[in-house]
Amino acid sequence: MDTVTGAAQPTQSAQPSVQVQSASPIQPTQPPTIYDVARIAGLSIASVSRVLNGQGNPRADTRQRVLLAVEELGFVPDGAARALSARLKEVIGVVLRRPQGRDASIFADEDENLQFPDMINRGMEIVAQRHGFDLLIRSVDLDEPDAGRQIFALARKSDGLILHDKVLSPEQLDLLSRQVPVVTIAGEPTETTANVHGDNQGGMRDLARHLIFDHSYRVIAYVAGHEGSPDSMIRGEALAQEVTRAGVRLLTGEEWRGGYQAAGGAQAIERLIAAGTELPRAIVCANDQSAIGVLHALALRGISVPGEVAVTGFDDIPVARHLRPQLTSVRQSIQDLGATAFETVYGMIGRSPDSGDNARGRDIALPTRLIRRESCGCDQKSQAQMSIERAA
Amino acid sequence: MDTVTGAAQPTQSAQPSVQVQSASPIQPTQPPTIYDVARIAGLSIASVSRVLNGQGNPRADTRQRVLLAVEELGFVPDGAARALSARLKEVIGVVLRRPQGRDASIFADEDENLQFPDMINRGMEIVAQRHGFDLLIRSVDLDEPDAGRQIFALARKSDGLILHDKVLSPEQLDLLSRQVPVVTIAGEPTETTANVHGDNQGGMRDLARHLIFDHSYRVIAYVAGHEGSPDSMIRGEALAQEVTRAGVRLLTGEEWRGGYQAAGGAQAIERLIAAGTELPRAIVCANDQSAIGVLHALALRGISVPGEVAVTGFDDIPVARHLRPQLTSVRQSIQDLGATAFETVYGMIGRSPDSGDNARGRDIALPTRLIRRESCGCDQKSQAQMSIERAA
DNA sequence: CTGAAAGCGCTTACAG
DNA sequence: CTGAAAGCGCTTACAG
Numbered sequence: 001m002d003t004v005t006g007a008a009q010p011t012q013s014a015q016p017s018v019q020v021q022s023a024s025p026i027q028p029t030q031p032p033t034i035y036d037v038a039r040i041a042g043l044s045i046a047s048v049s050r051v052l053n054g055q056g057n058p059r060a061d062t063r064q065r066v067l068l069a070v071e072e073l074g075f076v077p078d079g080a081a082r083a084l085s086a087r088l089k090e091v092i093g094v095v096l097r098r099p100q101g102r103d104a105s106i107f108a109d110e111d112e113n114l115q116f117p118d119m120i121n122r123g124m125e126i127v128a129q130r131h132g133f134d135l136l137i138r139s140v141d142l143d144e145p146d147a148g149r150q151i152f153a154l155a156r157k158s159d160g161l162i163l164h165d166k167v168l169s170p171e172q173l174d175l176l177s178r179q180v181p182v183v184t185i186a187g188e189p190t191e192t193t194a195n196v197h198g199d200n201q202g203g204m205r206d207l208a209r210h211l212i213f214d215h216s217y218r219v220i221a222y223v224a225g226h227e228g229s230p231d232s233m234i235r236g237e238a239l240a241q242e243v244t245r246a247g248v249r250l251l252t253g254e255e256w257r258g259g260y261q262a263a264g265g266a267q268a269i270e271r272l273i274a275a276g277t278e279l280p281r282a283i284v285c286a287n288d289q290s291a292i293g294v295l296h297a298l299a300l301r302g303i304s305v306p307g308e309v310a311v312t313g314f315d316d317i318p319v320a321r322h323l324r325p326q327l328t329s330v331r332q333s334i335q336d337l338g339a340t341a342f343e344t345v346y347g348m349i350g351r352s353p354d355s356g357d358n359a360r361g362r363d364i365a366l367p368t369r370l371i372r373r374e375s376c377g378c379d380q381k382s383q384a385q386m387s388i389e390r391a392a
Numbered sequence: 393m394d395t396v397t398g399a400a401q402p403t404q405s406a407q408p409s410v411q412v413q414s415a416s417p418i419q420p421t422q423p424p425t426i427y428d429v430a431r432i433a434g435l436s437i438a439s440v441s442r443v444l445n446g447q448g449n450p451r452a453d454t455r456q457r458v459l460l461a462v463e464e465l466g467f468v469p470d471g472a473a474r475a476l477s478a479r480l481k482e483v484i485g486v487v488l489r490r491p492q493g494r495d496a497s498i499f500a501d502e503d504e505n506l507q508f509p510d511m512i513n514r515g516m517e518i519v520a521q522r523h524g525f526d527l528l529i530r531s532v533d534l535d536e537p538d539a540g541r542q543i544f545a546l547a548r549k550s551d552g553l554i555l556h557d558k559v560l561s562p563e564q565l566d567l568l569s570r571q572v573p574v575v576t577i578a579g580e581p582t583e584t585t586a587n588v589h590g591d592n593q594g595g596m597r598d599l600a601r602h603l604i605f606d607h608s609y610r611v612i613a614y615v616a617g618h619e620g621s622p623d624s625m626i627r628g629e630a631l632a633q634e635v636t637r638a639g640v641r642l643l644t645g646e647e648w649r650g651g652y653q654a655a656g657g658a659q660a661i662e663r664l665i666a667a668g669t670e671l672p673r674a675i676v677c678a679n680d681q682s683a684i685g686v687l688h689a690l691a692l693r694g695i696s697v698p699g700e701v702a703v704t705g706f707d708d709i710p711v712a713r714h715l716r717p718q719l720t721s722v723r724q725s726i727q728d729l730g731a732t733a734f735e736t737v738y739g740m741i742g743r744s745p746d747s748g749d750n751a752r753g754r755d756i757a758l759p760t761r762l763i764r765r766e767s768c769g770c771d772q773k774s775q776a777q778m779s780i781e782r783a784a
Numbered sequence: 785c786t787g788a789a790a791g792c793g794c795t796t797a798c799a800g
Numbered sequence: 801c802t803g804a805a806a807g808c809g810c811t812t813a814c815a816g
Contacts, residue, residue: 029570031548033793044803049795059801074567079549080475081793084808089472091528118510125531134549136483136526139517156423157471157526175466178421262714292714322654322684324716425809436787441811451785473809476792
């Protein structure tokens with residue numbers, strides 16, 4: 001920090017001075033300010049600002065002179081000054097939770113990647129760009145007691161916040177969402193926040209029925225996500241409901257928790273096998289990432305999938321189709337999740353919480369769709385073959 | 393944009409007013425300002441600022457009063473105001489290139505994920521946090537002529553920039569890097585920028601020798617990354633060198649380009665097979681992502697890997713070990729790449745380009761390591777088995 | 785040690 | 801249509 005704050009001290013006169021573009025090759029060219037532009041254009045800074053922001057009706061001549069000067073200097077307005085003055089930062093803060101509980105295992109030497117959240121972010125980003133916004137990303141470690149503070153600090157650098165999953169206590173969330181627009185993904189809406197999620201219930205119901213009726217599996221386990229995840233709970237409940245209705249046996253509980261991660265899924269299976277537990281006919285995982293771990297552990301034990309045990313995921317991340325066997329999953333349009341979340345916060349900016357056309361309090365569900373591949377027991381090879389041949 | 397700029401107009405008196413915390417449940421609680429804190433603490437804003445920033449030696453009493461008021465109001469300083477005044481935004485801009493050329497294929501319905509860049513970003517983020525910085529992410533579509541402008545705009549919202557891959561012309565890069573610290577990843581250093589990359593040469597050399605001498609493959613193809621990628625070129629050249637020296641045949645060229653993506657890798661293989669080309673004994677891919685596509689295409693054709701054709705990747709992204717066969721690759725510590733890039737820009741902030749202790753012009757190489765798994769023809773199953781059993 | 789004041793680089797009513 | 805001025809919410813020499 002020292003070197004940086006030291007450097008922050010003004011080193012030159014604050015008075016705008018002529019920019020020497022070509023003179024000093026490696027000199028620290030201070031970016032030009034609006035004053036420089038105004039001087040070169042022979043106008044006031046107000047006129048420059050108006051031309052650049054399309055306000056008022058500047059004369060063609062004025063426009064020209066400004067544009068020329070801007071071009072000559074390569075002027076781009078400073079973001080902080082613009083934000084302070086316009087009361088708009090054109091930045092949305094995004095908070096992810098960093099996976100916790102790294103254990104010593106083959107998975108520990110390199111952090112797992114967060115394919116699902118990363119793709120959500122990609123979706124947000126694309127829409128953000130269209131509105132001239134950027135995304136300020138921060139992943140918080142929930143073990144840190146400081147996590148709440150960090151999120152509040154992020155909020156003051158942004159016009160709105162998108163929170164992946166549960167990263168704040170209800171009280172903190174409430175406090176925050178009164179000061180700044182907040183949208184959660186895979187959370188729950190509150191009076192002052194909106195939430196975006198996939199249709200967990202419908203997706204899991206279709207998957208469960210497929211396993212129960214099309215494949216006639218009679219013992220099914222559920223590998224849950226991390227504790228307190230609404231997605232994981234709703235998926236688990238939907239599965240339980242279908243299973244119960246059909247008189248099928250459900251295995252679930254702490255020993256089946258995968259925490260949404262490959263390492264978690266693999267370890268759960270390893271522990272169960274080590275404990276001599278008899279495996280169920282099908283293992284339904286709360287997401288694809290943990291299904292990857294389950295597949296891995298089963299393969300190492302020489303247990304055939306789907307022959308001996310069927311395995312399914314949720315999300316349909318891009319690699320799902322590249323696994324062997326190809327992973328049956330429930331597709332969410334992951335990027336849409338992000339895009340929708342962005343559009344939602346964006347719509348909340350500048351609106352008072354109690355105004356009419358407001359997303360606050362809304363729970364937005366996006367459709368899901370069962371994708372049958374090989375790992376559930378279906379054979380999709382011929383079909384996939386056809387599709388790739390059609391494309392080629 | 394309309395609704396937002398409209399909303400940006402000040403709606404209340406600019407004079408700081410007492411915050412009514414509990415009174416109006418869903419009122420738009422304007423975040424408190426430093427003036428509010430000062431009033432409640434009975435001090436000047438200067439004192440508040442000093443306490444909060446650890447400047448000077450405030451009396452214990454003064455400290456207490458400030459801290460209490462801050463706590464009471466839940467005050468967090470506005471980022472834009474802080475940035476403007478302190479001349480430090482505590483933000484680093486990150487630019488990725490968005491993959492281009494989406495084709496109609498089984499890969500087209502959902503964008504591919506960018507596992508490699510996403511993990512790099514994760515590495516940057518962790519270090520950034522330690523310095524109190526956040527990452528402002530923007531992915532640019534290089535097909536857009538506006539791409540350069542967008543990057544300059546991002547620069548004015550940041551204290552420094554990290555560019556993945558090549559996203560600017562040399563001229564633009566030069567211009568930019570005189571105004572703001574710039575570090576590239578997998579690019580080339582210039583007089584005013586630093587670059588961070590994995591040891592491509594060493595990694596590829598080890599891989600090539602492994603294929604040539606340990607496995608005795610005599611015909612090897614190289615699936616290149618996207619055009620102009622220094623990483624791809626250096627890897628290709630290192631491979632060519634080893635192959636030539638050993639008198640082995642190398643297949644390469646446009647028809648073997650995978651563009652770093654699974655879709656690209658799969659399509660290249662499909663086209664070659666469709667054209668009746670005889671496949672080489674080993675296919676060396678410029679990265680893991682394209683190797684995934686190659687594996688996929690070969691599997692669909694019923695071609696056994698590594699039995700008939702060996703396949704290797706580069707990067708060792710986390711899923712590499714979960715593929716069937718497990719992918720042989722060259723590991724880079726992906727997160728370290730990001731962490732190093734961040735530390736490097738961070739060190740450049742506030743330093744004039746010509747000052748002494750400066751990273752500018754440096755090319756920082758991080759070690760790589762050959763990871764032998766199954767897809768090259770080795771059998772690692774027993775070994776992997778042991779390692780997971782050890783962990784369990 | 786503390787406060788009053790200037791200044792960071794913009795935008796935007798307000799006059800003219 | 802344009803310019804002078806105020807103001808956004810902070811930090812930081814500068815006096816006292």
